[in-house]
Structures are given as C-alpha cells and as structure tokens.
Amino acid sequence: MTTTYPYPFTVPSPKPIPPELLRESVRRFTRQDLWAVMMIAEHQVLTTAQLTVLGFRPDQQVAERRLRILARRGWLDRFGTITRTGDIVTVWCLGPLGADITSAPAGPSPSPARTYRRRERLRTSSDLELVMETNQFFVDLAAHARTTAHTDLREWWSPRTCHAVTTPERRQAWHGAYAHQGQQHGFWLEPDPGDTSAAALAGRVHHYPAIAERTGLATLLFRTTDPQREQDLHRKLARLNLRQLTVATTHPDAGHPADSVWQPAGGSERIALHQLPTTEQVVHPNDDAFFLDAQNLAPHPIHDPERPGEEAIVNGEYSYTRQP
Numbered sequence: 001m002t003t004t005y006p007y008p009f010t011v012p013s014p015k016p017i018p019p020e021l022l023r024e025s026v027r028r029f030t031r032q033d034l035w036a037v038m039m040i041a042e043h044q045v046l047t048t049a050q051l052t053v054l055g056f057r058p059d060q061q062v063a064e065r066r067l068r069i070l071a072r073r074g075w076l077d078r079f080g081t082i083t084r085t086g087d088i089v090t091v092w093c094l095g096p097l098g099a100d101i102t103s104a105p106a107g108p109s110p111s112p113a114r115t116y117r118r119r120e121r122l123r124t125s126s127d128l129e130l131v132m133e134t135n136q137f138f139v140d141l142a143a144h145a146r147t148t149a150h151t152d153l154r155e156w157w158s159p160r161t162c163h164a165v166t167t168p169e170r171r172q173a174w175h176g177a178y179a180h181q182g183q184q185h186g187f188w189l190e191p192d193p194g195d196t197s198a199a200a201l202a203g204r205v206h207h208y209p210a211i212a213e214r215t216g217l218a219t220l221l222f223r224t225t226d227p228q229r230e231q232d233l234h235r236k237l238a239r240l241n242l243r244q245l246t247v248a249t250t251h252p253d254a255g256h257p258a259d260s261v262w263q264p265a266g267g268s269e270r271i272a273l274h275q276l277p278t279t280e281q282v283v284h285p286n287d288d289a290f291f292l293d294a295q296n297l298a299p300h301p302i303h304d305p306e307r308p309g310e311e312a313i314v315n316g317e318y319s320y321t322r323q324p
Helices: 019-026 031-043 048-053 060-072 096-101 112-123 128-146 159-166 198-215 227-237 287-292 310-314
Strands: 076-082 088-094 151-157 174-180 183-191 219-223 246-250
Touching: 031 060, 031 076, 031 088, 031 096, 048 060, 048 088, 048 128, 060 076, 076 112, 076 128, 088 112, 096 112, 128 151, 128 174, 128 183, 151 159, 159 174, 159 198, 183 198, 198 219, 198 227, 227 246
Parallel strands: 183 219, 219 246
Antiparallel strands: 076 088, 151 174, 174 183
C-alpha cells in the first residue's frame, strides 16, 4: 500500500509521515490553524459553527473555507453524523498531520492508517453524541464569556487531560474554570450518558473526595438528559454522604449554563454558575509531565490574539468585546 504525497491522503498508509512533508506543511500554518488543530486534538470533534463561536474565524463561511483547506492538506478530517434531535451535521476531527503534531513526544508518530482507523472508531462510537453535547455545553459558556464583561472560560479540559489529574481514578470527567467579576469558579463535570441508572450516576460522587483532596477542587456538576432524570438523581444524592463536595445539577431544558440553572444537592432554588464556590486553579500533579506531554496541554478555549493574559481577565481588567 502506498500513499501519494503531498496531498491529499487518499490512501491511508501504514508508514510514518515523512518529516519533510510535515515541515513543508507547517510553513503555511498560522497560529489560528494550530489553535484549531490543538482544540480538535483535545476535544475529538468540533463543528464549523463551534469553532467560529470560539474565535477561529470572524464568520462561519470563512471558517468553513479554511477548515476545508486544512483537511486537503492533511491536518484535519471530517465526517457526518446524526444528532439526538435528528439533524445531520459535519464534524471535524484530526487528519494524519494533525494527529502527528499533537501526539505525545515520547510515543511513536501515528501513521495515516492509524489515524484513519481512529476516525472510524470515533464515527461509530456510542460515546460520540455525549462528547458532542458536552462540547456544546462548554462552547455555550465560551460564547457567553466573549460577550459578557469581566467573564472568561479560563479552562476547558477533556477527559484526555483530566486523566492525568484524576489518576489513579482516571475518571471520564471534564474540567472547567469559569471566571466572573474577578473570581474563579472551577468544577468537574459529569455528563449523563442516559443509559445508566440514576443510582449509578449518583454513585460517581464517591470518586471525587479523593480527587478533591489532591487537587483542591471539590465542586462537582451533573448535566442530566432531562428534568425527570435530574429529579431521580437528586433523590439518590439525598441518600449519600457527599462529604466536602459541592454538588449541583442541571439539564438542557433549564437554560444557558451560565444562568441560574444549577440546583445544589439538598437545595430548592437554582443558582448561577458564578454563585458556586470560588476555587483556585487546578494544577497538574506532575509539572514536568504537564509541560512535556502534548496530550496534557489543553489550549485556551477562546482564540483572541489581543488577549493580554490570564490574570488580567480573572482580575476584571479585560473583557471580550467582539461578537462570536
């Protein structure tokens, strides 16, 4: 089996990508391109609309053209899928060059054939819908941050990055850090797959006291599939010892995740995300591994070249003014 280089990768070759091809392609790579590739590496799939909202390009049509160019050059790939509502959408995933540049430095470079097989596993995965819905949850928070003064989605970590922090539990959880009016509100997010019992879903809290002790982050959020599931979950949570954890729930019909949609365990009134406990930034337990392993480096979820730095936003010295 052979592959015709440089473009496109029409035949998935089992051979590693030639270094000269990678160097040639990087010359035409922009910082926005790199950010998009790293975002897709971290979160597996993103749509054109989501990348546009996050700041990849000023409008969806321009973003679509650039993403198609990146796909032709082998950085990205795409496939169609059907959402829970029956809509057909196109999602972008890593292509051979994107998988190569974002692979762990200590490991072997993935071949185009391996990247193709990974794409097919992702396309047919039963978890794809859950990943897409969870990604949209964070995209909604980022869109809110871009249009709300002194607000930022400071962190958005997928399970890939969280695994290094939650070891040895290696929870299939997401981590976010939402900054509002100079305060940071970090959380772990457990999305509801919908095919497990409410008791099993509530039982996931038992993994988090140890994680909270190691990381200092004791806020756990559940996003259930519907209002009935949320009620069932609260009945199960009421029977558990939550220890030092702050646990709150919501569901898609409740409204925007930044608004007053979060119902604390044991509480009767919903609160906004910025009313959750303030927290410190979660740091990786092994700084050396964090900075050397590309798999643990989640890019900032909002692309803004004029962004002055983390602390300026958290301290209320800077806010986004451009519309998504």
